[in-house]
Amino acid sequence: MSTVSGEPITRRGAGRGAGEDVNGDVGGAADGDTGVGAAADRSAGVGGAADGDTGVGAAADGGAGVGAGIVGAGAVRTAGGVRTVSPARVMGAPRAWLRLLGSEVGLTFRRPRNIVMLAVLALVPVLIGIALRTFGGPGGGGGGTAIFEQVTGNGLFLTFVALSLLVQLLLPVSVAVVAGDSVAGEAGIGTLRYLLVAPAGRTRLLAVKYANVVVFCLAAVTVVALSSLLVGLMLFPAGPITLLSGGTISLLEGVLRIGLVVLYVTAGMAALAAVSMALSTLTEVAIGAVAGTVVLVIVAQVLGAFPQLSALQPYLLTSWWNGFDGVLRDPVATGEMGQGLLAFAAYVVVFGSVAWARFTSKDITC
Amino acid sequence: MSGMPGHTGGAVLTADEPSAAGTASAGDCSIVTRGLTKRFQGGQVAVNSLDLAVPRGSVFGFLGPNGSGKTTTIRMLLGLVAPTSGSWELLGTPMPAGVSGVLPRVGALVEGPAFYPYLSGEANLRRYDAAGPSADPRTAGMRIGLALERVGLAAAARKRYRAYSLGMRQRLAIAATLLGPRELLILDEPTNGLDPQGTREVRGLVKEIAAEGTTVFVSSHLLAEVEHMCSHVAVMRTGRLVAQGPIAEFRELRAGEAVRIRVESPDTAEAAAVLAALGLDEIRLGDAEVSAELGAEAPERICAALVADGVAVRGLAVQRPSLEDVFVGLTGKGFDVDG
Numbered sequence: 001m002s003t004v005s006g007e008p009i010t011r012r013g014a015g016r017g018a019g020e021d022v023n024g025d026v027g028g029a030a031d032g033d034t035g036v037g038a039a040a041d042r043s044a045g046v047g048g049a050a051d052g053d054t055g056v057g058a059a060a061d062g063g064a065g066v067g068a069g070i071v072g073a074g075a076v077r078t079a080g081g082v083r084t085v086s087p088a089r090v091m092g093a094p095r096a097w098l099r100l101l102g103s104e105v106g107l108t109f110r111r112p113r114n115i116v117m118l119a120v121l122a123l124v125p126v127l128i129g130i131a132l133r134t135f136g137g138p139g140g141g142g143g144g145t146a147i148f149e150q151v152t153g154n155g156l157f158l159t160f161v162a163l164s165l166l167v168q169l170l171l172p173v174s175v176a177v178v179a180g181d182s183v184a185g186e187a188g189i190g191t192l193r194y195l196l197v198a199p200a201g202r203t204r205l206l207a208v209k210y211a212n213v214v215v216f217c218l219a220a221v222t223v224v225a226l227s228s229l230l231v232g233l234m235l236f237p238a239g240p241i242t243l244l245s246g247g248t249i250s251l252l253e254g255v256l257r258i259g260l261v262v263l264y265v266t267a268g269m270a271a272l273a274a275v276s277m278a279l280s281t282l283t284e285v286a287i288g289a290v291a292g293t294v295v296l297v298i299v300a301q302v303l304g305a306f307p308q309l310s311a312l313q314p315y316l317l318t319s320w321w322n323g324f325d326g327v328l329r330d331p332v333a334t335g336e337m338g339q340g341l342l343a344f345a346a347y348v349v350v351f352g353s354v355a356w357a358r359f360t361s362k363d364i365t366c
Numbered sequence: 367m368s369g370m371p372g373h374t375g376g377a378v379l380t381a382d383e384p385s386a387a388g389t390a391s392a393g394d395c396s397i398v399t400r401g402l403t404k405r406f407q408g409g410q411v412a413v414n415s416l417d418l419a420v421p422r423g424s425v426f427g428f429l430g431p432n433g434s435g436k437t438t439t440i441r442m443l444l445g446l447v448a449p450t451s452g453s454w455e456l457l458g459t460p461m462p463a464g465v466s467g468v469l470p471r472v473g474a475l476v477e478g479p480a481f482y483p484y485l486s487g488e489a490n491l492r493r494y495d496a497a498g499p500s501a502d503p504r505t506a507g508m509r510i511g512l513a514l515e516r517v518g519l520a521a522a523a524r525k526r527y528r529a530y531s532l533g534m535r536q537r538l539a540i541a542a543t544l545l546g547p548r549e550l551l552i553l554d555e556p557t558n559g560l561d562p563q564g565t566r567e568v569r570g571l572v573k574e575i576a577a578e579g580t581t582v583f584v585s586s587h588l589l590a591e592v593e594h595m596c597s598h599v600a601v602m603r604t605g606r607l608v609a610q611g612p613i614a615e616f617r618e619l620r621a622g623e624a625v626r627i628r629v630e631s632p633d634t635a636e637a638a639a640v641l642a643a644l645g646l647d648e649i650r651l652g653d654a655e656v657s658a659e660l661g662a663e664a665p666e667r668i669c670a671a672l673v674a675d676g677v678a679v680r681g682l683a684v685q686r687p688s689l690e691d692v693f694v695g696l697t698g699k700g701f702d703v704d705g
Contacts, residue, residue: 093499093500095503096498096499096500099496099503100496100497102496103492103493103496103497107482107485107493110484110485111484112484189480189481189482189483190477190478190480191480191481191482191493193441193444193446193476193477193480194474194476194480194494194497194542195494195497196444196445196446197444197446197469197472197474197476198469198470198494198495198497198498199445199465199466199469199470199497199498199499200497200498200499201465201466201499204499205497361448363441363446363447363448364441364446364447365441365446365447
């Protein structure tokens with residue numbers, strides 16, 4: 001039954017009351033609020049105005065009332081409809097997905113800003129390598145800097161050093177720039193509305209954008225790894241690698257294990273990217289999403305630095321980014337990395353859902 | 367007001383019949399809305415139970431002052447903004463469920479151009495083409511080339527968007543609506559930022575596209591633009607539909623009432639005397655011109671009478687009531703003043 005507005009119901013009540021008085025209390029329907037009450041308990045059939053012949057009767061006595069009824073029904077339908085655009089309908093053919101992903105990736109890697117960021121990421125390992133070559137290891141290091149000291153003995157270790165340094169801030173910042181910009185940036189310059197009108201499909205667009213950001217994460221981590229690999233091999237001796245667990249592996253296997261580290265760090269960055277994209281769906285100002293992500297990273301690192309808050313650490317994304325020491329053991333110690341990957345997956349699921357829920361229901365007004 | 371509310375091709379519907387189009391059958395309409403309403407957070411009602419019916423094949427002018435809810439309506443039609451209540455159909459398909467099936471057949475220009483500044487015009491169009499679910503990548507180059515040619519941007523195709531002038535940007539946005547075969551074009555203020563030459567070209571383009579059978583829904587705050595291009599008009603005022611119908615019927619609303627004849631002549635007194643002798647009413651003397659209500663009199667007879675009486679006639683014109691008069695009557699205001 002329609003309770004969109006009390007007025008038409010009251011009018012119908014009055015009509016019925018005058019026309020066919022079924023049982024006494026319909027008369028009460030004629031006066032204001034009670035009319036709606038009477039409609040609700042349906043004893044006199046007034047509440048059935050929307051269904052069947054009473055509705056027709058009402059149509060005869062007031063077009064406005066019927067109009068309101070129709071609008072009301074529509075309201076219920078669309079209010080539900082807009083929020084739940086069926087994902088299956090938006091998906092489209094795999095080829096169209098790939099084409100859109102190709103377009104996203106092309107856009108990301110043609111954008112001057114992103115090229116500069118990748119160049120800076122490539123440059124930092126060079127600086128670290130030169131510094132280590134010039135001044136030697138950081139001297140008197142405890143357990144934490146064991147890897148650091150190894151660099152001067154074997155150039156391959158520069159990759160581990162560079163990644164463990166850059167994963168603290170520079171990599172997260174560049175990922176935040178691309179991921180935070182992904183939705184908010186398009187909203188800000190207005191291209192988002194044209195993508196959606198194309199129609200890209202909201203779920204599809206978000207999924208493709210996330211895939212694109214993961215590609216960027218991989219590219220950024222790979223750039224750091226390749227750059228430090230090259231610099232390490234040029235500036236320092238190369239050869240079989242002495243592992244943390246004591247054994248040695250060949251140079252080739254060392255490079256393969258660097259590949260594992262690249263994948264692990266990429267996963268960690270992809271988890272951050274999910275957080276950043278969720279923020280990106282909340283604003284039309286890209287810099288807000290980027291800055292918000294960076295602030296979250298720093299807060300997490302500060303919280304992780306307090307021994308008193310050690311209970312929090314497993315839940316902080318930042319605690320797991322550095323957890324790739326395991327590849328330098330024989331056999332590869334997967335325990336910590338496995339937990340890290342679980343944490344990353346949890347972040348992707350939670351923040352991915354937030355981003356999806358927000359993006360598929362949001363009004364695009366710019 | 368005359369007319370059959372159930373027929374969209376029928377008479378002008380005004381606010382006196384608010385639910386008339388609401389009960390209209392979808393019929394052969396490209397756009398139908400029923401009670402479409404948008405209330406933004408904070409309670410501002412941008413669009414208030416809008417009942418639009420845009421006949422297939424029409425060039426439909428969506429007229430209203432800035433801030434009257436035109437753009438919000440267009441955003442709702444395209445599924446960018448969810449209505450607070452009401453329903454709508456595009457090309458006979460209920461929305462928003464039909465978005466992915468219908469929108470590839472709809473070209474849209476919404477609230478001005480928006481492109482990536484560091485890409486060329488061509489690369490920008492390729493980007494939007496890639497976003498759709500069904501455009502064929504093998505024909506993309508050809509379709510993009512044709513669209514650019516159609517808006518006169520072929521020469522600037524490889525120039526970065528950043529370097530485009532305002533008019534070129536607007537043309538590029540129109541080109542983006544022409545990337546595929548479209549059954550419906552939704553153009554929000556398509557001549558914004560264009561010079562008079564560009565404006566004429568866009569009008570010509572719209573007519574050309576309409577002649578191919580595409581329905582064109584064009585919003586504007588400029589009456590003259592709608593008058594030049596459109597077969598049908600809807601008038602918005604502060605979120606409400608004031609009237610809609612074929613443009614000819616808007617003209618007829620004032621027909622007979624105010625058709626005037628205007629005579630340019632240095633001999634205003636003599637001319638006025640001749641007009642009075644012919645029995646014309648409402649004679650007004652101006653600076654080297656005289657005008658009167660034409661009534662049932664034939665203009666050529668008036669001309670002959672003037673010449674026969676030795677009045678020096680420098681110009682003679684029949685002035686039909688302008689649409690502006692009609693719209694001002696409907697909205698109570700002129701068009702560029704409302705906020």
